[in-house]
Amino acid sequence: MIAELCFKFFDEFFIEGTSETWYSVKDVYTELVRVDDAVEVVRWKRIWKLQVQQRVKSFVCLLAHGRMWTNFQRSIRGLGSAACDICGGVAETDIHLIRDCTKAMEVWCQHVPPLLQQVFFSLNLEDWVDANLSVDSKWI
Numbered sequence: 001m002i003a004e005l006c007f008k009f010f011d012e013f014f015i016e017g018t019s020e021t022w023y024s025v026k027d028v029y030t031e032l033v034r035v036d037d038a039v040e041v042v043r044w045k046r047i048w049k050l051q052v053q054q055r056v057k058s059f060v061c062l063l064a065h066g067r068m069w070t071n072f073q074r075s076i077r078g079l080g081s082a083a084c085d086i087c088g089g090v091a092e093t094d095i096h097l098i099r100d101c102t103k104a105m106e107v108w109c110q111h112v113p114p115l116l117q118q119v120f121f122s123l124n125l126e127d128w129v130d131a132n133l134s135v136d137s138k139w140i
């Protein structure tokens with residue numbers, strides 16, 4: 001009798017709020033991360049359409065979503081100092097690591113035209129990543 005019941009009632013998976021038992025990976029991903037922001041979708045597509053190695057895409061994706069394992073992130077979890085190992089005093093955040101650290105700034109200043117440097121160095125992380133992913137980026 002128990003075995004008969006087990007076979008009669010089986011588990012079904014469906015997205016919350018629907019009764020559909022058919023769904024795609026995209027549907028599940030969208031539901032899990034709640035990617036309903038058009039800007040986020042555009043950024044996501046730009047990253048994954050980059051003509052670069054997969055590891056570069058992964059790096060940009062982590063950066064764009066604030067998921068870099070920086071000293072600041074480690075310090076939040078009690079794993080050491082937030083200070084940058086290269087320039088010292090300030091917290092090593094995502095934007096500091098990739099753009100604002102003294103060593104990074106030296107590299108960027110060699111490539112970004114002087115007239116655009118004020119804007120280049122003033123954008124927040126999301127806007128900076130978007131500007132760099134933009135087809136009409138004028139930095140370099």
Ligand SMILES: [Zn+2]
Pocket residue numbers: 084085086087088096100101102103
């Ligand atoms: Zn630094």
